[in-house]
Amino acid sequence: MMIIRIAMYELRRLFASPLAWLLLATIQFLAAMFFYVLLSRYLGAAQSHGDHGLTETVAAGTLQITGIIVLLITPFLTMRLFSDEQRSGTINLLFSSPVSVTELVLGKYLGVTLLLFMALVMVALMPLSLLPGTPLDLGLLAAGLLGLALLMLCFAAIGLFISTLTAQPVTAASATFAALFLLWVIHIAGSSAHGALAGVFAWLSLLRHFNALLRGVVSSVDVAYFLLLGSAFLLLSIWRLDAMRTHHW
């Protein structure tokens, strides 16, 4: 399978450079720090918590923080995908090979999401490590992990698209960060606008849909939001790369 071959090569190149290791370590370190802080705060004030459970505060809290860390990290992972290929000329190898643009985009996308999912598994191990000592709401945890996974799929697709736009990895990274951050906080614009516009802004916000999943509410609207956003950007990437070959500018 061409897509898997491309994904594997992409992953192998990622791990051949220190970048992948560094980013995985950063995600793990920051998530572990917040996990520890949340856990010790929960233990210190166990009585006053009342109806809030361990899973809801510690596990969901850790996943939410991880979402923000992933937002900061993804631009550095996706910037290389196509920007680097354009800058170093290796894009010629791909374009002149009997490989379709769709296979290229999906292969690279799969490679980078596999790396992000490794981080997801590592982060998920932390709340799961509490399991021998105390019962967890596994359903709630699963919903939260699903939310984080969807978030990663979405971020990677946006980053991948932006990396097709420029041959400068740094430009790609900054633009990706700006786009992700905008989608994250756009509900703030929603709270100050009125009427239908407010609803649109609020609905567009990644944070809102992510939070719903973290609360354990798996609604098809939220899942569809992430899937639609992700596939839209993948489709745009395919169009954009096709246009690089055929358009006359």
Place this chain on the structure above:
Amino acid sequence: MSADTLVQVEGVSRYYGEHRAVDQLGFNVRRGEILGFLGPNGAGKTTTMQILCGVLAASSGSVSNAGPDIVDESFRAKRHLVYLPERPPLYRESLVDEYLYYCAALRRLPRARQGQAVASAKQRCGLGDAGGRLIGNLSKGYQQRVGIAQAIIHSPDVVILDEPTAGLDPNQIVEIRELIGELGGDHSVILSTHILPEVQSTCERVLIIHDGRLVLDETLDSLQNNAALNSVSVALRHPPAPEELQGLDGVREVVSLDPCRFRLHYRRDADTPTAVARAAVERDWGLYELVPQADSLEETFLRLTSGAPAQAARPA
């Protein structure tokens, strides 16, 4: 299209916005020949080659590749033809073997044949023991070899090389040229360059492109034979008046290069160099240099690509 023609280019044009990079280009590539593709910088060489191999689409015209059109049936066409850009498309952080296996997979070689293809490409390009090395750590000459190895890994019919010797040291240049010469037997090679001696030493046929138009399509042999005049360069310590040189046997034109140096253009049937040497001794001109100029290619190139607007090529 005859059975020997592997690539047929017809009326290909390409625009970048308003700018016309390639204009109504047409030529053939025959099986097993090494084709020199010459032109000044910015003449449209790279654009043409990118169109040939399907990296760019032509604005108009067609490229047929032993049958399939590069755009309509690009998958099949791309397996027959491969393009090596000036900067070889290498992943610096990969090992040579890792990279070559990936290229073999990209060209859709069946997994069972990949190992053998990688081994034979490495052997042909003299990369025998470099398989475990990091591409980024190789010298430029070796990187170029890896580039050529990935290009021939699926034994394409046509290999397009864009300035393959740029930035190499003289030894590496000789080695790469030899490698290109060896490729000629099994593959057709299109060699783009602006180094004329390279074409003279490796190619059989030469195309010259200027301002996006084809201005010459001829074999090197007929180019040498058709040159109207031969020329010789002479250096004299006590030069006579140019008129005196003009009077020698067969001389048509005298160009004064500096006070002591002249270039004489003479009729092909005359033995002007001998006449010059004899006259120099008899009249004490102090002859210290007498160099035959066998660079009809260079003259043709300069004549066709300097200044004057391009004209359509004569048929080969």
